[in-house]
Amino acid sequence: MSTHEQRMSTVKGKQTSSKKKGLNLLSALRRDRSLYLLALPGVLFFLVFKYIPMWGIIIAFQDYSPFRGIQGSEWVGLQHFTALFGNPDFALLFRNTLAISMLNLILFFPFPILISLGLNELRSVAYKRLIQTIIYMPHFLSWVIIAGLTLLLFAKGTGLINELFTLWGWPRVDILTNPDSFWIMVTLQAMWKEAGWGTIVFLAAMASVDTQLYEAARMDGAGRLRQIWHITLPAIRSVIIVLLILRLGDIMEVGFEQIFLMYNGAVSEVAEVFDTYVYRTGIEQGDFSYSTAVGLFKSVIGLVLVVVANRVVKRMGQEGVY
Amino acid sequence: MQKVGKRNTRNLAWIILVVMVMSVVLSACGNKEEGQVSGNSGNADDPLEVSIMTITPSAVPAADDNVIKRAIEEATNSKMNIQWVSNNIYGDKLNLTLASGDIPDLIMINDPFGSTFTKMVKQGAFWDITPYIKDYTNLSGGIPDIAWDTTKAADGNNYGIPRPRPVTGDSFFIIRKDWLDRLNLQVPETTDELFNVMEAFVEQDPDGNGTKDTTALAAYISPDDLGWGGNLGPVLGAIENSFIGTNSSWKWDESQGKLVYRELLPEVKESLQYLTKAYSSGMMPEDLLSLKLTQARELFKRNQAGIIVDKTGTMRKIYADDLKKVDPSFKYTDFYPLTNLNGYNPKGSGYNGILAIPASVPEEKMKRILQLVDTWMNPEVFEIQQFGIEGTHYEVVDGKKVASSEKLTADNASDFNHIVNVIDLPWDTTGETDEETQANELFKKVEAERDKTSVADLAAGLQSETGQKVLPELNKKIQDLKAKIILGREPIEAWDAFVETLRNDPNFQAMSDEMTEAYKKRNGQ
Numbered sequence: 087m088s089t090h091e092q093r094m095s096t097v098k099g100k101q102t103s104s105k106k107k108g109l110n111l112l113s114a115l116r117r118d119r120s121l122y123l124l125a126l127p128g129v130l131f132f133l134v135f136k137y138i139p140m141w142g143i144i145i146a147f148q149d150y151s152p153f154r155g156i157q158g159s160e161w162v163g164l165q166h167f168t169a170l171f172g173n174p175d176f177a178l179l180f181r182n183t184l185a186i187s188m189l190n191l192i193l194f195f196p197f198p199i200l201i202s203l204g205l206n207e208l209r210s211v212a213y214k215r216l217i218q219t220i221i222y223m224p225h226f227l228s229w230v231i232i233a234g235l236t237l238l239l240f241a242k243g244t245g246l247i248n249e250l251f252t253l254w255g256w257p258r259v260d261i262l263t264n265p266d267s268f269w270i271m272v273t274l275q276a277m278w279k280e281a282g283w284g285t286i287v288f289l290a291a292m293a294s295v296d297t298q299l300y301e302a303a304r305m306d307g308a309g310r311l312r313q314i315w316h317i318t319l320p321a322i323r324s325v326i327i328v329l330l331i332l333r334l335g336d337i338m339e340v341g342f343e344q345i346f347l348m349y350n351g352a353v354s355e356v357a358e359v360f361d362t363y364v365y366r367t368g369i370e371q372g373d374f375s376y377s378t379a380v381g382l383f384k385s386v387i388g389l390v391l392v393v394v395a396n397r398v399v400k401r402m403g404q405e406g407v408y
Numbered sequence: 409m410q411k412v413g414k415r416n417t418r419n420l421a422w423i424i425l426v427v428m429v430m431s432v433v434l435s436a437c438g439n440k441e442e443g444q445v446s447g448n449s450g451n452a453d454d455p456l457e458v459s460i461m462t463i464t465p466s467a468v469p470a471a472d473d474n475v476i477k478r479a480i481e482e483a484t485n486s487k488m489n490i491q492w493v494s495n496n497i498y499g500d501k502l503n504l505t506l507a508s509g510d511i512p513d514l515i516m517i518n519d520p521f522g523s524t525f526t527k528m529v530k531q532g533a534f535w536d537i538t539p540y541i542k543d544y545t546n547l548s549g550g551i552p553d554i555a556w557d558t559t560k561a562a563d564g565n566n567y568g569i570p571r572p573r574p575v576t577g578d579s580f581f582i583i584r585k586d587w588l589d590r591l592n593l594q595v596p597e598t599t600d601e602l603f604n605v606m607e608a609f610v611e612q613d614p615d616g617n618g619t620k621d622t623t624a625l626a627a628y629i630s631p632d633d634l635g636w637g638g639n640l641g642p643v644l645g646a647i648e649n650s651f652i653g654t655n656s657s658w659k660w661d662e663s664q665g666k667l668v669y670r671e672l673l674p675e676v677k678e679s680l681q682y683l684t685k686a687y688s689s690g691m692m693p694e695d696l697l698s699l700k701l702t703q704a705r706e707l708f709k710r711n712q713a714g715i716i717v718d719k720t721g722t723m724r725k726i727y728a729d730d731l732k733k734v735d736p737s738f739k740y741t742d743f744y745p746l747t748n749l750n751g752y753n754p755k756g757s758g759y760n761g762i763l764a765i766p767a768s769v770p771e772e773k774m775k776r777i778l779q780l781v782d783t784w785m786n787p788e789v790f791e792i793q794q795f796g797i798e799g800t801h802y803e804v805v806d807g808k809k810v811a812s813s814e815k816l817t818a819d820n821a822s823d824f825n826h827i828v829n830v831i832d833l834p835w836d837t838t839g840e841t842d843e844e845t846q847a848n849e850l851f852k853k854v855e856a857e858r859d860k861t862s863v864a865d866l867a868a869g870l871q872s873e874t875g876q877k878v879l880p881e882l883n884k885k886i887q888d889l890k891a892k893i894i895l896g897r898e899p900i901e902a903w904d905a906f907v908e909t910l911r912n913d914p915n916f917q918a919m920s921d922e923m924t925e926a927y928k929k930r931n932g933q
Binding site: 151153242245262263351366367 | 499500506522523531532533693881887891
């Protein structure tokens with residue numbers, strides 16, 4: 087709020103100090119009007135679907151009743167937040183969310199980079215295209231289908247993998263209802279689905295590297311690995327950093343659909359995350375204000391992380407996201 | 409060249425802008441129109457425009473121009489705009505609809521004691537129909553008193569029309585009689601006998617195909633069933649209920665003079681030990697935590713499990729016709745309902761959800777909606793969804809209507825039972841074939857037997873404010889722990905420890921006291 091006011095006042099100050107600048111803005115608007123028109127749908131989208139609904143966040147500070155509406159509902163201050171922090175399950179939710187998220191960051195995040203480096207080194211364009219198409223595919227499957235496939239393959243009783251294991255005389259493994267392997271299971275699942283799709287940005291960045299650089303390096307006797315290390319990686323460094331910062335903002339999001347579908351009673355203590363908790367309290371139990379408070383808490387952490395990470399990156403002399 | 413390109417971009421931009429403005433304007437018009445329609449309560453002779461939301465068990469719900477819907481509309485002088493919602497997601501959809509504030513004129517509330525609905529009732533969001541009921545003969549006379557009584561809100565008023573269900577014929581065990589016969593086994597009457605039958609179903613190849621590929625009980629545990637059958641859901645819950653002797657979450661303890669929460673009872677522990685043993689012996693699907701109701705049903709339909717828990721009325725529509733394709737020797741009478749287990753069988757609560765009318769509906773229209781339901785319950789109107797339309801769905805043979813269940817199902821006839829249902833019709837056992845008639849006679853006989861010993865939920869309709877707050881989380885914890893114990897992940901001692909902490913929880917004690925008080929108040933003590 088205060089930053090907003092500050093910005094308003096600086097804008098005003100500038101306006102009074104120089105009228106020329108306002109005129110410049112107008113003429114700039116006129117000059118690039120087709121570009122602005124093109125941007126309009128996007129801007130409207132964010133206004134209508136992202137910014138306007140945001141005012142509903144205030145129900146996190148109310149005892150919201152659908153019948154009374156936002157105007158008529160009672161204000162309760164920070165009651166829902168104290169209830170959240172005082173909840174004995176809060177530590178559990180926090181731990182599970184962070185654990186799954188960190189695994190994603192450590193295992194999942196570098197994976198598309200490795201794949202793209204590998205793909206970039208392929209000589210045959212046709213072969214590269216083929217591989218790309220195949221690894222993009224899972225991205226277009228919905229989580230419901232992937233959860234169903236996982237069940238068909240890994241179920242302890244009737245799963246294909248376990249049937250094979252029995253055939254070979256190996257013991258059956260329990261993957262779906264095993265709390266010890268749940269985190270790694272969902273991480274691998276997410277990697278299988280999204281890693282291929284994640285290569286798009288990196289491959290695009292690699293494609294823009296000047297081939298003369300590679301030629302020069304080869305002349306100097308650099309091998310494949312040296313070329314990757316000294317040319318390709320530095321070239322895509324800024325892309326990696328931007329994506330990493332954005333990823334940090336999502337650290338409290340762990341893919342609701344996936345966790346929800348893989349959730350069952352036997353893994354509840356490792357599978358319950360903020361997103362599933364919001365769903366249960368908000369949609370199933372109808373406690374709208376409380377679940378909004380949980381969601382808001384989650385978003386604030388994400389925002390803080392993005393801002394901090396961006397600062398750190400800038401201090402290190404790199405380009406940030408803004 | 410460049411100039412042309414620029415003009416093209418400009419044109420494109422204008423087109424986008426125009427399209428967007430148009431769509432905004434059009435959608436605004438659409439809203440206006442809709443608003444006018446639902447606001448029209450109109451002349452008393454005009455058809456009543458009414459929006460309805462209810463459950464559908466069908467994969468493809470009845471369309472707006474469904475012949476049966478049209479016939480009912482004509483008979484009741486109404487124009488219904490029905491929103492059919494799959495029963496798998498009804499609870500979520502209902503909460504979202506209530507939250508949106510845009511509530512249909514007649515809305516099915518599947519749990520009249522759910523927290524969102526009760527909260528809104530307290531704030532006056534729904535019509536108290538208590539003073540009006542007596543003006544409608546079918547509402548007051550055609551719906552059993554037990555249904556009106558158990559759906560009363562905490563203040564003693566009725567905020568919806570209960571959808572009546574027979575108190576006999578609640579979901580209970582159904583067992584493959586042909587499997588029993590093949591293995592020379594008797595119909596089980598106790599949980600121990602059931603255990604022996606289940607063991608035989610696993611070990612002795614009941615389907616006679618030469619391999620040990622069957623399980624006994626088509627069980628599953630799903631978060632959708634929280635609060636039901638000790639949070640184990642219908643199937644495993646039915647076993648636990650048989651141990652306790654009630655399907656209620658509460659049991660009256662005469663010596664202490666108060667209601668005791670079911671999870672504290674020693675029988676629950678016995679039942680858990682029983683289930684743990686049954687699971688480790690392969691008597692239920694190994695992946696029961698990953699299954700849902702429909703998948704558990706599949707096991708029975710595919711000849712892989714011999715015991716389910718359901719209503720006898722589901723025989724043809726859900727199980728038998730599919731099962732016959734897999735096992736042609738299966739007969740309808742092999743779908744054998746148990747009468748009692750440990751001398752217990754459940755008595756239904758007499759209702760399944762209520763139909764509520766939001767307070768935003770004007771009084772005149774509210775009365776006309778009550779009138780609509782009342783007229784719908786007249787035999788000549790209700791027969792439309794029972795038998796369909798003459799010539800299309802049924803023929804009159806010897807003065808009796810003989811309907812084709814296939815054609816009725818094709819037109820979603822029974823879906824309309826999820827809006828209005830009449831239950832005191834004499835049970836006609838005549839089926840399409842002799843085989844079906846025999847099965848219906850068997851069901852009728854068993855249900856008459858069940859009726860003598862059935863136990864009702866003594867806490868049905870009782871409410872505790874603390875309970876509403878703590879139960880959702882508590883129920884989930886209980887289900888998770890029970891599931892872990894049954895799978896062998898936690899020892900049974902974990903249950904003892906849990907019960908001990910529960911007993912000392914102040915919230916839990918408050919809930920027990922409030923429930924006891926509500927129970928005593930209702931029983932006039």
